[in-house]
Amino acid sequence: MKAAPEQIPPPPRGSLGELFNPFLPEQIEDPYPIYARARREEPVFYSPPLDVWIVTRYADIVAVLRDTDRFSSFNSLYVRAEPIPEVRAVLREGYEEFTSLVQSDPPDHTRVRAVFGKAFTPLRVAALEGHIRELTRELIDAFIRDGHAELVSQIALPLPGYVICDLLGVPRSEMKQLRAWHEDKQALMAGSAPPEAQVASARGYVAMQRYFQAQIEARRAKPREDLLSLLVPEEIGGSAALSMQEAVCNAMDLLAAGHETSTALLASGIDLLLAHPEVADALRGDPSLIPGAIDEMLRCESPVRGFFRAVTEDAEVAGVRIPKGARVYLLYASGNRDEAEFADGERFDIHRRDTGKHLAFGKGIHFCVGSLLARTEAKIALEELLERLPGLRRGKDPARRSPFILMRAFDSLPIAWDA
Known part of the structure; x- marks a missing residue:
């Protein structure tokens, strides 16, 4: 049984x-003043x-990330350590707890990461470049004559979404449903919706588990050249040192990691x-400046605000005692602007020499396995958008930011150009 954290006195006024409060509209729109x-x-x-x-602060965040003994990654995606009872009852219909790459510690993390090592090798990602560029051009072709578009729904989401569907081996036509289930998972992680909404999200989350379990079981009988085939557990005849619970959980994490960060990076990059x-x-x-600019975009507008430990x-x-049983939130988006690490850290400067040490993809054993794919998608998309959309500017409608605590992203970003 986990020890309960000691009672913390309420903070002084002001x-x-x-x-x-990351759920306040003003802190969703611009959290950086309070971070500073x-x-x-x-x-x-x-x-x-x-x-x-x-x-x-950057140095403190890195120190915690490297101390995996005292700061565990268990439930690192969830704002609240325990769901409300009504949600827990629904989750019992699926897999309540299991080991994913993001939410595990050694030695489990080492075992799971070994499976993922085959998924995003430089050779595999390089082989995708032609496919990604062709898809990018197809998406732009669909709206280029209009002179305006909504960036998120028309390219920033479908581009990495279709790429990860292709890699997983699931039909692109199911991306809309998969995205809806993923949003259910995000809502559960936030834990701030009314109870009835959380229960509905839990049902969607269990439905996604069942979907991926069926997909993985289908690969047992008929393996394919896709990532889901890599996740088929040894216990049912596959090659992965995973349980079925772990295979399902990591399939869902692959879906999220394969599109969510890239979608946020591309939208925030264009906004910058x-x-x-x-x-x-x-x-x-x-x-040739684009790869360096992408790192500066990742630093200035980290798609992942942070993770829990x-x-x-x-x-x-940093001299503050934190009791056993408590949880910490490592605010990557703040560390990435820490003036002690990045001179004039609030300034967007694509010519920085130290931008590459940003925290957007994490540090240490949890460094993002899909970072190369995200960079490749962003590079190709920026090249094509900048070349084909002259006079690129903001659209008439206002942009809308996503309310999720873990992600710094847009729900919509209208753009216009000289058609």
Whole structure:
């Protein structure tokens, strides 16, 4: 049984613990001022609404990521450690808890990552470049004559979404349903919706588990050249050192990792270019600058705001004692703008020499296995969009940001250009 964290007194009025609330519209739209204040005044603080300790400075985040003994990745995607009873009852119809690459510690993490090592090798990703460029051009062809588009739904989501469907070996036509189930999973991770909405999301999450279990079982009888075939457990005749629970969980994580980060990166990257047209002009004039610009986009607008860790024994971070049984939220998006690591960290500068050490893909054993695929998709999409959409600018309708605590993303980003 896990030890219960000690009771934390309420934060004083006007402190970071009282003011920090990532669900507030103003903090969804622009969280960076409160991040900067935290780094200056209270780099590690307790948040009562989330019941977690927030870690905001780069060096402290990296130190926690490397200390896998005291800071466990168990439930690292969930705001609340335990679901409400009504949700738990629904989850019992599927797999309640299992080991995924993101939410595991050594030695389980080492075993699971060995399976993923075959999925995103440089050779495999390089072989996809022609396919990704062809798909990008097809998507742009569908709207280029209109002179306007909604970037997320018309390219930023379908491009990586279709690529990961192709890699997994599931029909592109099912992407809409898979995306809906994935949003159910995101809602469960946030745990902030009304109980009836959480129960509905739990049903969608269980439906996604059943879908991927059926897909994996189909690969047992008929293996294919796809990622789901790599996940077929040894216990049912496959090659993966996974249980069926783990295979299902990691299939769902592959779906998420394969499109979510890339979708957010592409939308946020274009948004930065719309705010800095001189940078867009520089990239058009010299496309060789695009890979470096992508790293700066990842630093400035990290698609993943951060991840959670469970404290397995009393620990200290930046002089603050955090008790066993508590949880911490490692705020990557704050660490990526830490002035102690990045000079003038709030400034978007594609010519930085140290941009590559950003935290957007994590650090250490949990560094994102799909990072090369995400970079490749973003590079090709930016090349094609900048070349084919002259006069790229904001559309007439306002953009809308996603409300999810773990992701810094857009629900919609209208754009226009000279058709």
